Amino acid sequence: MISFLTVLIYTVLGSLTGALLSLIPSLHIYNVAGFALLIWHASQSLIPQIAVAPFFISLVVAFSFINTIPMTFVGAPDESATVTILPGTKMMMSGAGYEAAVLTGTGSLIGLFMLIAMTPFFFYLFPTIHLIVSPHMHWILMLVMIYMLMSEWPKGCGMGKTVLQRFLNAWGNIFAGLLTFGLAGLLGLIITSKSPISHEMGFQNIMPVFVGLFAIPSIIQNLLSNEKIPDQHIAESINIDARTAGISAYQGVIGGMIAAYLPAVTAGIGGIIAGHATAQRGDKLFIISGGVSKIIYYVGAFLFLFIITPLSPNGLGKGGLNIILKPVLTPEKGDFFVILSVILVSGCLSFLMLLHMSKWVLAFLKVVDYRQIYIASLILMFVIVGGLTGFMGLMVMIVGTFVGMIPVFFHSRRSNCMAVLLIPICLNMAGYGDVVMEFLGLL
Amino acid sequence: MTESEVKQNEQEEVKNDIEVLCPSCGRFVGAYEICPHCQTQVNTRVSIKLVKRIAVIGAIVGIILLYFAAKNREVPMINIGEIQINHNMALVKVSGRVIRESIQDKKDNFSLTIDDGTGKIKLGGYNKLKKWKKHFGEKFPKEGDFIEVTGNLNITEQFGASMFLSSPHRLVVKKSFNPKRVKLNDLRIEDVNSTYRVTVKIDYVKKFGMGYSIRVTDNSVSDQSAPISLTIFDTAFNRIKNENVKKAITTKGSVCEFVAILGEYKGTLQLKLKSPDNPNYFKVIEMGAGDPYVASTTYKNTYSTTYVNKSNQKATPEQIKNLSKDDVKKYVEITGIIDEVTPQEWGTRVILTQDGSSIMVWIKKFIVGKMKLNLAKGQKLKVLGNINDFKGTLQVVPISETGIQEVTE
Incomplete structure (x- = not known):
């Protein structure tokens, strides 16, 4: 009974903390999770061992739902939404931002129930699939990278006075995408082979570069764009039918599973692949499936850690939270259903909070200039990164920011920035990581 | 707010609007330099152009600087005992003595456990064994070596701290292990787990289900030591690369030097x-006569369960009359006159007398087969063996043919 209450209390606490922190534009919950882990380590009595997983997973569940609010209302996408932001912003600009947020939340709720419905698959088929697929992971990742690069299309109309101008106008974003991919990959090789960040904060090695690549360019973009939030209609109902919900779930599950399983592949990339694979179009479908895929990507990836079977004795977990919690958490057989219950409770609570918080935030944005929020958020980023990783962390973040600004301002896909992990992981899996490191003199 | 201030605000708002609205279609363009709706050049967006240039130049220059910063970075050396959870994934350097090594040829994996005096850490090379062996050759790090290694820490609640080994260039063998050369006689129970280089003669070889049970003695004839057993499992045996060594070690009479x-x-x-795949650890001094795997097929392996090997001790000279049940399991040396010799199916029974007292000496069949001595009544014999209690009667059981010597006056 005490265990049950402890888990419940920390689930609610994690959900509330996660919801509040997720309102801060561009702040990723993994940055906070790093801090929380340090606090927990310093004072281990703060969170009982039994509550570690429920608390942290609730943080992530709440983030998956509530993060929709800054993403939709003030246009701050995280790395999972680098391609899904557009339809939400469109609805926002036409006064239907609240509905867009609720649609995304509904998608996340559908994704939550899909995680429950897929439990037999996780235990009876997934480990076998993993056993077959894992030796081939390097070339699968290679294909994903090729697909990412080749599926980007020229966005310009080829206008200009000279041939070169017309060419650059039409193809500029493609070259910007390739440049981003190359630079991010190089940055990733440096960071993963010989990180300049102090070993004392080794567990946050990747954080500054992610803040730089995704969070700060969004902030700069929003500070420069001078966007005015139009009056929003608080809808009493959402325009969604069972067919749209079903197709969204189908597309979202494919995208989410790809992202939750393949290393360094985010929900954004998974969404592109799933969108092309299912050949479904439509803004609403895009938004809802984005919600589905987001929850499976963030939450599912951690839940897979608890799939303990003879074929997967150490679970199948992936993702930032898994890495952060590894030193303090060992999954055990039977934990899966506890975590699934925690996810369900936290998810439903977060959905309800999303409905109310969306209204509060819209009201708040009427009286406060969102650019001030972004400036505060920018300062917070510097404090978090500087506080955790010091001067070198800040330098890495700034370099990451420059790289992350290229796709933002040249209008190519921001998912190209994920080459920061894709390239090193792919090279290491293929067994060429050392060769490249040696070539670069980073041994 | 005065009327002029309101007007000024409105003008400012209009100016801002002009900067973010397309001059052609009037729609919002945000941070775009070209209207995404009608492709019109938004000429007033000078700051965006500047930001774009800063982004590209900053990214390239930043990565170059970061590259040199990383390249010239000295990886910190840490004590294993000081590793904490915040060091997870950190690139660090540790040094210490290899206290355990594990090789999995089939999986291409290996692991080394090192101890630096403050703690122990396991270093894992997954799918890298072939590559590392190719790089290090015979100098592949082994137990006892003092090494310095750079790698990423992996800390889990279940297994504690470990380190991923990536490139062989990141490991340096600072001091190779050079095992001490000893004689079997010098081995003591207190030295268990120590590694030595020994020169031995293969005395007996028997193949069992999972490997070889081998008995070795000191090569020197002057030493009065009892044999000592050397068990080599097939997994270890197959790691011996040199076929000549394989043959010698399983051939009776061979003289070999090896590290154990x-x-x-x-x-x-x-x-x-020790490290059967290390060719430096084996030397065939003399190949024994006959074929490898020489072992009696009829002999039931009982010696290993019935005798107590005291190879580390000199046999204690004892008078037959003084022997009692308290001496059971002692390794003794007795001298007497043969009173009776009775060959039996599994060995030969000899009654030895000394000053009116007598004791039975039980010589096992495999020893009898190797003895060059013909036992006869009246012969004076020196026997080195273990005292056993056989159905309430004391007996001396020699454990090799060297334990039975004729005494000539």
Whole structure:
């Protein structure tokens, strides 16, 4: 009974903390999770061992739902939404931002129930699939990278006075995408082979570069764009039918599973692949499936850690939270259903909070200039990164920011920035990581 | 707010609007330099152009600087005992002595456990064994070596701290292990788990289900030591690369030099080959006559369970009359006159007398087969063996043919 209450209390606490922190534009919950882990380590009595997983997973569940609010209302996408932001912003600009947020939340709720419905698959088929697929992971990742690069299309109309101008106008974003991919990959090789960040904060090695690549360019973009939030209609109902919900779930599950399983592949990339694979179009479908895929990507990836079977004795977990919690958490057989219950409770609570918080935030944005929020958020980023990783962390973040600004301002896909992990992981899996490191003199 | 201030605000708002609205279609363009709706150049967006240039130049220059910063970074050396959870994934350097090594040829994996005096850490090379062996060759790090290694820490609640080994260039063998050369006689129970270089003569070889049970003696004839067992499992045996060594070690009479770890089983000292795949650890001094795997097929292996090997001790000279049940399991040396010799199916029974007292000497069949001595009544004999209690009667059981010597006056 005490265990049950402890888990419940920390689930609610994690959900509330996660919801509040997720309102801060561009702040990723993994940055906070790093801090929380340090606090927990310093004072281990703060969170009982039994509550570690429920608390942290609730943080992530709440983030998956509530993060929709800054993403939709003030246009701050995280790395999972680098391609899904557009339809939400469109609805926002036409006064239907609240509905867009609720649609995304509904998608996340559908994704939550899909995680429950897929439990037999996780235990009876997934480990076998993993056993077959894992030796081939390097070339699968290679294909994903090729697909990412080749599926980007020229966005310009080829206008200009000279041939070169017309060419650059039409193809500029493609070259910007390739440049981003190359630079991010190089940055990733440096960071993963010989990180300049102090070993004392080794567990946050990747954080500054992610803040730089995704969070700060969004902030700069929003500070420069001078966007005015139009009056929003608080809808009493959402325009969604069972067919749209079903197709969204189908597309979202494919995208989410790809992202939750393949290393360094985010929900954004998974969404592109799933969108092309299912050949479904439509803004609403895009938004809802984005919600589905987001929850499976963030939450599912951690839940897979608890799939303990003879074929997967150490679970199948992936993702930032898994890495952060590894030193303090060992999954055990039977934990899966506890975590699934925690996810369900936290998810439903977060959905309800999303409905109310969306209204509060819209009201708040009427009286406060969102650019001030972004400036505060920018300062917070510097404090978090500087506080955790010091001067070198800040330098890495700034370099990451420059790289992350290229796709933002040249209008190519921001998912190209994920080459920061894709390239090193792919090279290491293929067994060429050392060769490249040696070539670069980073041994 | 005065009327002029309101007007000024409105003008400012209009100016801002002009900057973010397309001059052609009037729609919002945000941070775009070209209207995404009608492709019109938004000429007033000078700051965006500047930001774009800063982004590209900053990214390239930043990465170059970061590259040099990383390249010239000295990886910190840490004590294993000081590793904490915030060091997870950190690139660090540790140094220490290899206390355990594990090789999995089939999986292409290996692991080394090192101890630096403050703690121990396991270094894992997954799918890298072939690559590392190719790089290090015979100098592949082995137990006892003092190494310095750079790698990423992996800390889990279940297994604690470990380190991923990536490139062989990141490991340096600072001091190779050079095992001490000893004679079997010098081995002591206190030295269990120590590694030595020994020169031995293969005395007996028997193949069992999972490997070889080998008995070795000191090569020097002057030494009065009892044999010591050397068990080589097939997995270890197959790691010996040199076929000549394989043949020698399984051929009776061969004289070999090898590096072994001293172990003990139920109080009995035994040897275990150290790093069988290291060719520097083996030397065939003399190849024994006959074929390898020489072992009696009819002999039931009982010696290993019935005798207590005291190879680390000199046999204690005893008078037959003084022997009692308290001496059971002692390794003794007795001298007497043969009173009776009775060959039996599994060995030969000899009654030895000394000053009116007598004792039975039980010589096992495999020893009898190797003895060059013909036992006869009246012969004076010196026997080195273990005292056993056989159905309430004391007996001396020699454990090799060297334990039975004729005494000539």
